[in-house]
Amino acid sequence: MTATTVTSDRNTAATGRAPALVVVAHGSRDPRAAGTVRSLLGRVRVLRPALPVRLGHIELNEPLLPDTLAALGDGAAVLVPLLLGRGHHVKRDIPEMAAVSPARTRVAAPLGPHPLLVDALHARLTEAGWPTQPGPEHAVVLASAGSRDPESRADTARTAALLAARLGVPVVPGYASAATPTVPEAIRTLTARGHRRVALASCFTAPGRFAAQCAAAAPWITSAPLGTHPSMAHLLLHRYDETLMTDGAMKRRALATP
Template structure:
C-alpha cells in the first residue's frame, strides 16, 4: 500500500516497484493499493483478494516514516475493511522505515547522479517530506550521516520539503559554509511527485550547479525490504494464531 499522489509518476513508480517485487518473490500474490489520491483503494483491493478466496492478507505500507499515515490513517482503513469482510484477517506490517538497505539505495542514487563515493568535495543535502511528528523528523535527520557512511563525502545535512526545518536552501547554504564545493541533493522519497519537484526547484535556485539525485524508486534492494516486512508480519500473525489455539 502506497500513499498515492495526483502526480502520475508516483503511481507509475509504485507499479514498477511492485513488478520488481513479483519477480523477486513469485510465490506471493501481490496487489497494489493506495491510501489516497490514486486507485485502487485499499478497500477495493481487500474485496478483490477476498473474492479470490484468500482469508488472510498482509498490508505492507510503502512508507519511509512511521507517522500519521501508518499510525492513524491505515489502521482506520483496515478496521473499516475488516468490518465489511469479517472473515478476512488483515495484518498491518511495519513501514519500510529507515532500513539500512534503503539507505544504501539512496547512496547509490547519489553516486548515480554524478557524485563519486571517493570525492571529498561533495556535500549531500538529504531531502525528505517532513512530518508533524518530531520523532519521525529526528529519524530522518539521523539518516544524513548514515548515507555518507563508507564514502569520502564532505558531509551531509537533512532538509525537508514541508512541515518543518531546515529547508533545502538552508541546507545548501550550511554545506557550502562548512567547505563543501559540490552539492548533491539526495532523495529520501520512494517516488517522484510534486514535493520532489519542489525540492529540485528550490535546490537549483540556491545552487544552479547542484546535482539532483533520483528518488529510491524500483532499486533492486527495495523488494528485499518489502518481502522482509511481509514475512515478519505473516510469521507474527501465525504465531499469535498458534498461541490462541493452544490456549
Template sequence: MAAPALICLAHGSRDTRTSKTVTALVKEVKAQRRDLRIERAFLDHSRPAFQDVVDRVVAAGHEEIVVVPLLLTQFEESGDRVTDELERAQARHGSLRIHTTDVLGLEPRFLEVLDERMRAALKDARVRELDALVLAAAGSTDPLANQAVARLARVWGAHHRLPVTAAYASSAPPATGEAVRAFRAEGRRHIAVASLFLAPGPLDDRARELALEAGAVAVSEPLGAHPEIARAVLARYAVGAVELVPV
C-alpha cells in the same frame, strides 16, 4: 492452506509519476515472489482503491491478507488512516484475517540504493568532486520520524567521510535550499542532494527545485522500484504473515 495475500498500500497522488513508480515497485516484488498473490492499492487519488483490492482478493478465495504500507517514515495521520481502512475491510468481510505491518522504514541497506542513484546523478551532471551532502526527505510533524532521517544522514556521512545534513520538504527545518546555503556559507561549493523519497511527486520536486536554486551541483532521483526496496517489502510481509499464525 494458501499463503496470505500481500497488499502494498501507498498514499497515492494526483501526480501520475507516483502511481507509475508504485506499480513498477510492486512488479519487482512479484518477480521476487511469484508464488504469492500480490496487489497494489492506494489510499487517495490513484486507483485501485484499497477496499476494491480487498474485495477482489477475498473473491479470489483468500482469507488472510498482509498489508505493507509503502512509507519510509511513520506518520501519525497515515497510521490512523490505515487503521480505519483495515477496520472497514474487517467489518465488510467478517471472516477475513487482515494484518498491517510496520512501514518500510529507513533501513541502512537503503543507503546502497541512495549511492546508486547519486552516482547516476553525478555522472549526468559531470561532477567529479564533492565536499558535502544533503539527505532530503519529506519531513513530518513527528519529531521521531525526522530524527530517524537525521540518524541515517549521519551514518551516510560517516560512510563517505563527508559532512551530511538532513533536510525536509515540509513540516520541519531546514529545507534543502537552506541546507545547501549553510554548507556554501562554510566555503563548500560541491554539494549534492540525495532524494530520500520512494517515488517522484510534488515534495520531491520542491526539494529538488530549492536545492538547485541554492547551488547544489546534483540532485539524485528517488529510490524508486529498486530490487532492494522490493526485498524490504517482502521482509515486512514475512513478519506480518507470522503475526497471522494462530497462537
C-alpha cells in the same frame, strides 16, 4: 517500528496459503508516480512469483486501499506501507482503513530507516555522479517530504545518519513541508560549513511535486527518486517477512505462557 496486528490471523500452515502482500502507496497527481509504483510491484512479483501482491493507495489514485481490501474478502494480508518513516499515514490512516475491512490484516513497519533503503539512496547518488572518493568539500542533503510527527523526523534523521556512515561525508535532512530545516536551509548550512559540493539525495519513492520542488533547489547533483531500484523491492519483501515472523514469535510466546 514494530509491526501492528490489526486483527488476528490463522497461521499459514492452517490455511495453506501465504497472506497477500498489499503495498500501500500514498497516491499522487503526478502520473509518473502510479507507473513507478506498478513497475516496482512487478519487480516484487518477479522475486516471489507465488506470493499474491496487491496495490492500494491512501488517496488520489486507484485502487484505493479500502477497495483493495474489500476485494480480498476475509482473506489474510500484510499491509506494507510504501512510506519511508513513521507518521500519520502509518500510525492512523492505514490501521484505521484496515480495521474496518473484512480482511484479516497486519500492518508492517514503514520502509525506513533500514540499510536496504540506504543501498538504494547510495546507488541513486552514484548514478547522478557522486564520486567514488568524496573529499571534505562534499556533503549531502537528504531531501524528504516532511512531517509534524517527531517520530517521522527521527526516522529521517536515522536514515541520514546511516547514509552519512555509508558515504563518509556529512548528511543532513531537509524537508519539503511541515518540518525544518527546509532543503534550501539545509543547503545553506552545509555551504556555510565549507562544503562546496552539496548533493541532494531524493528520499522519495516516486516522482512528484515534492521531489521536483526539492530538486529545483539543488546547487549541484540531484539523485532520482528511489523508484524501482532493486533494493526497494527487496525491502518491501523484507518488511512482509518480518511482520509474519514477528507475529509467529508472539504466538509462540503466548502458547508457552503457563
